[in-house]
Amino acid sequence: MTATPPVPTRSGFIALAGRPNVGKSTLANAIIGAKVAIVSDKPQTTRRAIRGVATGPHWQLVLIDLPGVQRPRDALTARMQRRVERELADADGCLFVVDAEQGIGPGDRFIAHLLKGAPVPVVAAANKTDRADRSATVRTLQATAELDVADEIFAVSARTGAGVSSLADHLVSLLPEGPFHYSAKQHSDQPEPLLLAELVREQILVRTRAEIPHAVEVEITEIEQVGEQLLRIEGLVLVETESQKGILIGAGGAMIKAIGIGARRAIERELGLRVHLELSVRVRRHWRADERLLDRLGIE
Numbered sequence: 346m347t348a349t350p351p352v353p354t355r356s357g358f359i360a361l362a363g364r365p366n367v368g369k370s371t372l373a374n375a376i377i378g379a380k381v382a383i384v385s386d387k388p389q390t391t392r393r394a395i396r397g398v399a400t401g402p403h404w405q406l407v408l409i410d411l412p413g414v415q416r417p418r419d420a421l422t423a424r425m426q427r428r429v430e431r432e433l434a435d436a437d438g439c440l441f442v443v444d445a446e447q448g449i450g451p452g453d454r455f456i457a458h459l460l461k462g463a464p465v466p467v468v469a470a471a472n473k474t475d476r477a478d479r480s481a482t483v484r485t486l487q488a489t490a491e492l493d494v495a496d497e498i499f500a501v502s503a504r505t506g507a508g509v510s511s512l513a514d515h516l517v518s519l520l521p522e523g524p525f526h527y528s529a530k531q532h533s534d535q536p537e538p539l540l541l542a543e544l545v546r547e548q549i550l551v552r553t554r555a556e557i558p559h560a561v562e563v564e565i566t567e568i569e570q571v572g573e574q575l576l577r578i579e580g581l582v583l584v585e586t587e588s589q590k591g592i593l594i595g596a597g598g599a600m601i602k603a604i605g606i607g608a609r610r611a612i613e614r615e616l617g618l619r620v621h622l623e624l625s626v627r628v629r630r631h632w633r634a635d636e637r638l639l640d641r642l643g644i645e
């Protein structure tokens with residue numbers, strides 16, 4: 346009797362590149378099939394490199410969701426940009442995401458130029474096809490092809506899921522043979538306090554605008570199990586000025602209350618536990634330029 350040789354496993358890292366707001370995180374969540382990264386309509390939502398993991402019978406695809414490529418303005422955005430370049434250099438492939446409705450602009454061309462030097466295969470995805478009419482999508486696919494960086498181009502909607510599974514199959518086909526890096530049950534490499542902080546920040550992003558989304562960071566300072574089914578969580582919302590603090594607290598505390606309720610529900614949904622969440626808002630001037638604080642917040 347001859348034993349069938351074991352099927353070799355494929356495993357590797359695909360980094361997502363693209364302008365802020367094109368839907369990289371939404372697409373990463375759709376491919377992974379779990380919420381690994383928060384999403385908002387404000388640019389520069391993603392601040393850290395987040396690894397999302399999808400595992401099949403003989404393959405493991407690790408997607409590295411990255412901040413949108415942009416021109417650095419301060420220590421925070423400089424760190425984000427350096428991280429993007431490092432991750433691209435180390436990945437097995439790159440998924441370049443563009444916006445099907447908006448088409449190709451200077452920001453996309455800048456990234457395409459960056460990717461031309463990358464020693465890895467590049468796949469492009471024109472996202473948000475649910476919002477673009479057919480001719481806009483065709484124009485974007487054409488303009489993406491003319492950038493001459495991607496071997497394959499897919500039209501997808503991260504929101505409806507259209508085209509996402511063929512894109513995912515193709516990404517898997519690019520992975521080198523090798524052992525899994527994560528357990529098959531794991532969806533993300535984020536430590537729990539960071540995941541919870543991000544869920545709080547997501548609630549702030551949906552409720553604020555102008556400079557506030559960029560000026561806010563969240564730190565979880567305590568997680569305590571109280572009995573079997575209840576978790577008590579304390580979080581600190583950092584802002585840069587007293588006036589931002591006033592806006593986040595809101596009239597009679599209405600804003601911070603709404604943020605707290607939204608975040609508690611999101612956390613309960615993720616953890617499947619009841620949660621008691623206490624948030625306080627603190628002014629920390631120029632936190633975005635504070636290298637030691639950025640280290641502590643895990644933005645590197």
Ligand SMILES: Nc1nc2c(ncn2[C@@H]2O[C@H](COP(=O)(O)OP(=O)(O)OP(=O)(O)O)[C@@H](O)[C@H]2O)c(=O)[nH]1
Pocket residue numbers: 363364365366367368369370371372383384385386387388389390391392411412413414472473474475476501502503504505
């Ligand atoms: N209609 C539609 N909206 C989408 C789609 N994908 C993402 N969006 C929306 O686009 C906005 C930006 O999505 P994100 O996933 O946060 O974008 P991102 O590229 O990760 O942005 P940064 O982290 O800031 O670089 C959000 O409001 C999403 O809901 C899509 O396929 N269709």
Ligand SMILES: [Mg+2]
Pocket residue numbers: 369370371382383390391410411412413
């Ligand atoms: Mg993002």
